[in-house]
Structures are given as structure tokens and as C-alpha cells.
Amino acid sequence: MRLAVIGLSLSSSWGNGHATTFRSLLRGMHGRGHEVLFLEQDVPWYAPHRDLTEPDFARLALYADPEDLRARFAGEVADADAVIVGSYVQRGPEVLDWVRDTARGTVAFYDIDTPITLSRMGRADHYIRPDQVPGLDLYLSFTGGPTLGRIERDLGAPRARALYCSVDAARYRPEAREGRRRWQLGYLGTYSEDRQPVLDALLLEPARRRGGAFVVAGPQYPGGIDWPRGVERIDHLPPARHPGFYNDQDFTLNVTRADMVAAGWSPSVRLFEAGACGTPIVSDAWEGLDALLPEGEAIVIARGPGDVEAALDLPATRRAAMGRAAREIVRARHSSDARAAELEAFLEEAA
Structure with missing residues (x-):
């Protein structure tokens, strides 16, 4: 063709x-x-x-x-x-x-x-x-x-x-890491006014409450944002570095545009990139998400900062099992x- x-x-x-x-x-x-x-x-x-x-x-x-x-x-x-x-x-x-x-x-x-x-x-x-x-x-x-x-x-x-x-599952895949991963929770996405309150609730607020290592990567964030101590900023991350970025996180965060949340059934490429890397995912809630990645099995659906903190406290074996489940689904259905x-x-x- x-x-x-x-x-x-x-x-x-x-x-x-x-x-x-x-x-x-x-x-x-x-x-x-x-x-x-x-x-x-x-x-x-x-x-x-x-x-x-x-x-x-x-x-x-x-x-x-x-x-x-x-x-x-x-x-x-x-x-x-x-x-x-x-x-x-x-x-x-x-x-x-x-x-x-x-x-x-x-x-x-x-x-x-x-x-x-x-x-x-x-x-x-x-x-x-x-x-x-x-x-x-x-x-x-x-x-x-x-x-x-x-x-x-x-x-x-x-x-x-x-x-x-x-996602190209040959390029996005798990990578071996020695010792602790670099970040407890990371987010990759261009600044969007409607996403920012959710990013604040699901990443910045947990960072304020518990400290630790967090990261937000993406361009166009305005200068007035109050980044908590422990939140690293990366202005632009080219696609060649995405797999390594996901593999350096205990969890990655998915945040969805408001129009997409209202419509439901609108998965972002970040879900599938992270899933292909076997990185456990925390996401905001919207209709259809559980049908793509079953809640509690292949993804954590967070409705507030407490859900995120509970996810970060899960044992490593549980996180790994969720990452494997997401990877199997993504490789089979979303490659x-x-x-x-x-x-x-x-x-x-x-x-």
C-alpha cells in the first residue's frame, strides 16, 4: 500500500x-x-x-x-x-x-x-x-x-x-538497574493549564508531604510554579531518552487533559510507553481506563495525593508485578x- x-x-x-x-x-x-x-x-x-x-x-x-x-x-x-x-x-x-x-x-x-x-x-x-x-x-x-x-x-x-x-515495544523495554531507581515518581508532559492542578495534587503535593526524589520533564512550564524541594525539572526530553527516563522511576504518573477526561477512552502515549518499559503507572481517573489497563492489576488509579502515597509505599515485588502486567497488555494490544x-x-x- x-x-x-x-x-x-x-x-x-x-x-x-x-x-x-x-x-x-x-x-x-x-x-x-x-x-x-x-x-x-x-x-x-x-x-x-x-x-x-x-x-x-x-x-x-x-x-x-x-x-x-x-x-x-x-x-x-x-x-x-x-x-x-x-x-x-x-x-x-x-x-x-x-x-x-x-x-x-x-x-x-x-x-x-x-x-x-x-x-x-x-x-x-x-x-x-x-x-x-x-x-x-x-x-x-x-x-x-x-x-x-x-x-x-x-x-x-x-x-x-x-x-x-x-509504542514501539522494541525500543521501549525494561532496563536493568543496580540499587535504587533515581526517582520515586516522575511525569513526562508539556505544560497544560488544565493538567496542572492534577499534576500538583498527584505529584507536587506528595513531594511536599514526604520528600524524596521526584521529576517533571517537559517544556513550556511558566516561571511562577512553586516546585517543592526534591522535584527535579527537565525542560525537554527527546524521545531517544524516554525509555531510560521511565526505567529510572519506581512509578510514572499519567495526567490527562480535561477534555479527554470528560470524553473518556482517551489513552495517552505515555501510558503505553511506560507500560512497555515495565514501569508501574499511577494515573488520574477517567472512563475506559480500567478496560485498557485493569485497576490494581496493571495500573494504580489515583483520585488524590493519598492514593499516590499509598502506591509509593507498595513493596517492590508488588510494583514489579504491576509493571509486568502492563507490559504484557501493551505488547499484545498497543504495539x-x-x-x-x-x-x-x-x-x-x-x-
């Missing part, structure tokens, strides 16, 4: 979760024998932070603007067996109209921000219009559960399918190859 993807970014993981999502998925597609072209707009905020310029699983091409995209890549879009346009593509409605007019194969929209998309649908500055949804062959959504029915029923999508993030196989099936169904 010849697959063309127009997405926010493949080259830079700085300040976005799209790049790691596309890297894992497209690596899986390449491993299954498909030819992949990724088209990304060259923007100044990602240009200084590119950490993957020559992927070995896809051909990456940068375009200056939609006019340049149309001028240089119309032939390849027309000839592709399937074309996927991602959320947050600049001038997205214009790009999607062009793709629908140009492509002869299956046309899909991959919504990596589904609850946000639905809440903003119809705004002039948004990346897909409501009238474009019925004309798609396939609506791929980062959010599953009841939201899929809403996309079909209310927006007229002919088929909406959940395509969660995934690059597993997600690529799902995408294959969806595209065949739509075709």
Missing part, C-alpha cells in the same frame, strides 16, 4: 504528542511492507527542535504552505492508495478539501485531539469543518467509546474507528505492529 500522511509533525516532538504517535504508527506500517510519505509544514517553532530529520520508515518532506503542498505533491496524493490528514494541520479545511478533490484512493481524517475537535467544530480557525466529515471515507479517532457513535450520528461520518496511540494492523483493516474496510 502507498500511504500519504499530512500531519502536524513527524520531525519534531517538541511541545506536541503528534510526532511520537506518527512515528510509532508509521514504523509499524513500514514493518508490514507499506510505502509511507509524510508531508509536514515547515514552521519556525519546530525547525530548531527537530529530532528526526531522516526517518528510516518513511519519506519525510517539508512544504512551505498549502500552495506549495499542492504544487509539489499533487501527483503523489492522487496516486496514493490512502491519504490521511491529521488534526492541527494549518489551514486544515483547505488542505482537506484539496485532498478530497485530488486523491483517487481512500481519504481519512486522523483526529489526535478528538474531544477538542468536537468542542471547537465549526469555528473559523479550526482544522476541519462539519460539512467535510460526511465526505470522508474514514474518521480515525484518538478517543474511543461513546464518542465514536457521536461522530457518526451527529456529524455524519460514514465510519468512525478508534485508532489509539501506540506499533498491533496498531498498524488495525489501520490496515480500517483502510481495507473503507476501500
